[in-house]
Amino acid sequence: MNGVEFNELQRDSIIELINLGIGRAADALAQIVSEEVHVAVPSVKFIQYKNLVEHLREIDDCEPSVVAQRFSGDFSGNALLIFPRKSGATLVNLMLRDTVSDDQISDLEEEALAEIGNIILNACFGLLAELLSTQLDGDLPTYIRANAEKILEQNINEINDETVQVMLLQVDFSLASSKTKGFVVFAMDVASMETFKAKVDSYLANIFS
Template sequence: MTTDWSELERDALAEAFNVGVGSAAAVLSGMVGAEVMLSVPELRVVDKAAALASFGLAPADRVCAVVQPYGGAFESRALLMFTEVKSYDLVRAVVPDHVAEMRMGDMAQDALIEVGNLVLNACLTAVGELLGCALTTRVPSLVKGEAAEVLEQMEGSEMMLLHMLFSIKDKDIDGYVGFLLDQQAMGALKQAVGNFLSAHL
């Protein structure tokens, strides 16, 4: 059973993510030497089992996901996930000197983790500032495999989903941002958003 979020609550969080993604896009532009546009569509909250369908992914699709544990006001995990093909495209944009024989070697993995860390931390910082609560991040990691297996490794019963479009050097690279929260964490987040809205409306 997904947590019932009002349109106003979703809009408040979506605006925080917009701010975070804007900050991430500015830094990414410096990394790749070109303008980077990151779009953030409507926020969705779904059961973990429905996340793949929401992303438009099949269970057997190969993906790469940067996983960022965090704590503070509530414990959870954030992830930035790409299909394997799109992850290569992103690494080629960030590390253009290694286009010829790009595989998921150490340099490619480090580049993906750096991008994931940047985007996820920007989002988490913006949400924390909006809600007036501290969210502390921990060391990120890279997980690869079939989409269903990757999500199965993640703790949490519900996912807060964003589907982002990275426009880099005339390439459109789809990325998926998910925040996995258990019922307690989701309830704490919803309460924090409610408190914010009560104080500002």
């Protein structure tokens, strides 16, 4: 079963929405680091949650840095911001102008990454809620460092639903002269995904009416 299908128009508008949100996040990040930050989401993909592992493997064969944040409202689920381990360290380095080696992310640095994730995800939620005329509450972010399988397992257990579907968004960060890449994942069960789709449709209907 392929889960909820999204057509091209829907996908395009999701990218547009997320980019608007991410744009806000970039502004927030820029304020923190007092430097221009560009964040862009060039693509969106819908896949089964269980196939996420392969995608994560593509990013990094060992342990990616993950910030997870639950959201709830008309549609609910788990949002993950995933960086390849190196990118996570790079991001902290870029943000803090510090030297952190990739196998040496400390607690405080994990918190910092959590904040970055929090800002980005909150921005996405805020915008989605605003433009899709709904309410989304965001939980506190948690930083997870584990391999792809573990993350999957952990989240599956939490959601405990094989029908969970994933909206996978690639996120490109560029800061000063450096660039790094990560992913934003929204994991939702079928019901939530359907609601989400319906919200997108009514948003579209609103625009074209």
